[in-house]
Amino acid sequence: MLEIVREYWPMLLVGQYPNGPLGGLALTLIVAVLGLAFSLPLSLLIALARVSPVKWLSFVTAQFVRVIRGIPLLMLIFWAYFVVPKLIGSSVSGFTTLVCALVVYQAAYLAEVIRAGIEAIPSGQIEASRSMGSSYMLTMRKVILPQALLNVLPSMTNQFVSTIKETSLGYVISVNELTFSANQVNNLVLTQPLQVFGVLAVVYFIVCFSLSRSLRWLDMRIRRSRAMA
Amino acid sequence: MYLLEAQYLYQMLGGMVTTIQLFIVSWVLAFSVALTLVVIRATEWSVARWLVDAYVEYHRNVPLLVHVLFWYFGMPELLPESVRGWLYQHNAEMSLAAIALGLGAAAYIAEDIRSGLRAIPDTQFEAARAMGANYLQGMRYVIIPQALRHAVPALIGRALLLFKNTSVTMAIGVAELTYQAREIENDTYRTFATYGAATAMYLAGAFLIMFIGARIHAYYAISGGRNA
Numbered sequence: 402m403l404e405i406v407r408e409y410w411p412m413l414l415v416g417q418y419p420n421g422p423l424g425g426l427a428l429t430l431i432v433a434v435l436g437l438a439f440s441l442p443l444s445l446l447i448a449l450a451r452v453s454p455v456k457w458l459s460f461v462t463a464q465f466v467r468v469i470r471g472i473p474l475l476m477l478i479f480w481a482y483f484v485v486p487k488l489i490g491s492s493v494s495g496f497t498t499l500v501c502a503l504v505v506y507q508a509a510y511l512a513e514v515i516r517a518g519i520e521a522i523p524s525g526q527i528e529a530s531r532s533m534g535s536s537y538m539l540t541m542r543k544v545i546l547p548q549a550l551l552n553v554l555p556s557m558t559n560q561f562v563s564t565i566k567e568t569s570l571g572y573v574i575s576v577n578e579l580t581f582s583a584n585q586v587n588n589l590v591l592t593q594p595l596q597v598f599g600v601l602a603v604v605y606f607i608v609c610f611s612l613s614r615s616l617r618w619l620d621m622r623i624r625r626s627r628a629m630a
Numbered sequence: 631m632y633l634l635e636a637q638y639l640y641q642m643l644g645g646m647v648t649t650i651q652l653f654i655v656s657w658v659l660a661f662s663v664a665l666t667l668v669v670i671r672a673t674e675w676s677v678a679r680w681l682v683d684a685y686v687e688y689h690r691n692v693p694l695l696v697h698v699l700f701w702y703f704g705m706p707e708l709l710p711e712s713v714r715g716w717l718y719q720h721n722a723e724m725s726l727a728a729i730a731l732g733l734g735a736a737a738y739i740a741e742d743i744r745s746g747l748r749a750i751p752d753t754q755f756e757a758a759r760a761m762g763a764n765y766l767q768g769m770r771y772v773i774i775p776q777a778l779r780h781a782v783p784a785l786i787g788r789a790l791l792l793f794k795n796t797s798v799t800m801a802i803g804v805a806e807l808t809y810q811a812r813e814i815e816n817d818t819y820r821t822f823a824t825y826g827a828a829t830a831m832y833l834a835g836a837f838l839i840m841f842i843g844a845r846i847h848a849y850y851a852i853s854g855g856r857n858a
Contacts, residue, residue, distance in 0.1 A: 470790075471836035472829050473797035475808050480829070483821045562691070569693035573801055580695060587703065595704035602692045602700055609691035 402596045409586045413604060416577050424577030426604065432496070432578060433565040436503035443504065444511030449541065451516050462512070469509035475570055478502040482574060495576040499568065507564055514556045518549035554623070558616035562609050569605075579604065638814045638824075645810030646831050652728055652796045652806060657789060659732030664739035668777075669769050671744065682740070689737035694730070695798050701730040702802040727799035735792045742788060746781030747773065779850045786843030793835055807831060 406413075416424020423431075450462040469477070481502040486492050522545050530540040550557075572580040583601040587594055671682040689697070702723060706714050717725070750773055758768035778785075800809035811828035815821050 468833065471794075471833045473794040473808065473832060475797040475800065476811075476825070476829055476832060479808070479812065479815075480825055483825065566691075566693035569695040570798070572695060580693070580699070584699070595700075595707045598696065598700040598704045602688075602696050605692045605696055606688060610687060613691070 402600055405586065405590060405593065405596055405600055409589070412582050412586055413579065413600070416582050422577055425582040426579045426608070428496075428577055429565065429568045429571075429579040430608075432500055432503065432568045432571065432576070433561065435500050436507055436564050436568070437561050439500070439504040440507035440511055443508040444515055445546075447508060447512035448515035448519060451512065452519050454537075466509045466512055469506060470513075474502065474506050474567055475573060477506050478570060478574060481505075495571065495574045498574060499571045499576050503564060503567060506567070507560060511557065511560055514553050514560065515549065517556075518553035519545055521552060522549055551623075551627075555617065555620050558620065559613070561616070562613045565609055565612070566605070638818065639827075641814060642807070642810050642824075642827060642831070645805060645807040645828075646835075648724075648804065649793075649796050649806040650835070652724065652731065652799065652804065653793045655728045656731035656735060656796070657792055659728065660735035660739050660792065663733060663736035664743060665774065667736065667740040668743045668747065668774070669766070671740070672747065672769065672773075673765070686737040686740060689734050690741075694734050694795055695801060697730040697734050698727060698799055698802055701726045723799070723802045723804045727796075727802060727804045731792065731795060731799065735788065735795075738788055738791075739785065742781045742784035743774075743777055745784070746777035746779070749780045750776050782843075782847050782850050786839070786847065789843070790836055790839050793839055794832070797832075 412425060414425050415427045416422060418424065418427070447462050447466065450458045451466070453459055478499065481498045485498055485501050526544055526548070527540055530544045531537070535543070568576075568578055569580040571578045572584065575581065580601065583597060587597040590597055667682050667685065670678050673679070705726065706717060706722070709717065754772055754776070755768050758772040759765075763771065796806055797808040799806060800812065803809070807828055811824050815824045818824065
């Protein structure tokens, strides 16, 4: 196992870079960060629409979330492969396809998380804020969302770790990320699939485990410092 | 929207049947492994607890696709030649996919049951022991049934995820719904109709699971309890 790591670590870490396109773990992390960065504002909008008093808006977004949560991410990736080029008008790379599919998928899940956070805030908070004369939007922005988002922070960080894991599906549409690179290594080594995929599992484990542990620690720190303030 | 020809429709229905088979087999495997893990985790023996925790953390932090690839490409190497040959002649990708899916889901299900377990007061177990039940009997007749009732909503969500996750096994050539949809799309270029039909089938399956789940939840809800 160690020989494989020693010989092929650049490929697992950055793919063909600098002689070719960036890949490997670096690309996995880039896709995950982009996916989260775009899905976060989108999910906030969806969550606001879902709890909004406008009936049709909450109905439409509820159905959207329900449908996205009912189909596999892989199916969504194939849809993106087909739909995104039509929307943009030119063919797109697997990378863009994967990011688009992840954004839509994660947005639906994150929206549910945020909605749960908003609904957990006692309605007395809204009533107090409204009776002080602030508008609905101002109440959301200044009173509800700051509390709700902080309360659901742990679930949101969990979503980030699952995004990292979900980028592995890029393998199916030949995006050059970590799993795809490992498969290339496997094709080069040829005789040791157990070791190669073992290394792959260990790399994912180290990244995701350490990330989720440090995010949990960070969350605890934030909570503690707020409790003292 | 084109209507798919009969031949393709059969192909897609065949994919749906495979998806359902894979889902059922891997769920049963996952549930039994999860129950075993929970019972081991609840003992006082620290080595066993540590091992269960390691199992759960490993499966929660490695992508499902990697488990599937690992089981399909890696694990058969460890088997003796004769077993391997037999496996490859008997739909190896299907059984290895079911094992990978099941073991992965087991980690999550075990966590769900364990949170259900936390809702049960210790005195329940002590009372069972005081009445002469041994550890396993106390677990089997007193603790687990109550923990499962608490865990029902989480377990339903997990079943839905497992159903959707069967699609990942297309990567090793299991002829399930997503795989067949891709094949048909390659043959006909009717992307919209093909993916539309496959999506509709997944949604039907997902809504069925949600519906049955809601019935189970209503049946097992603890009256007066938090989730009732």
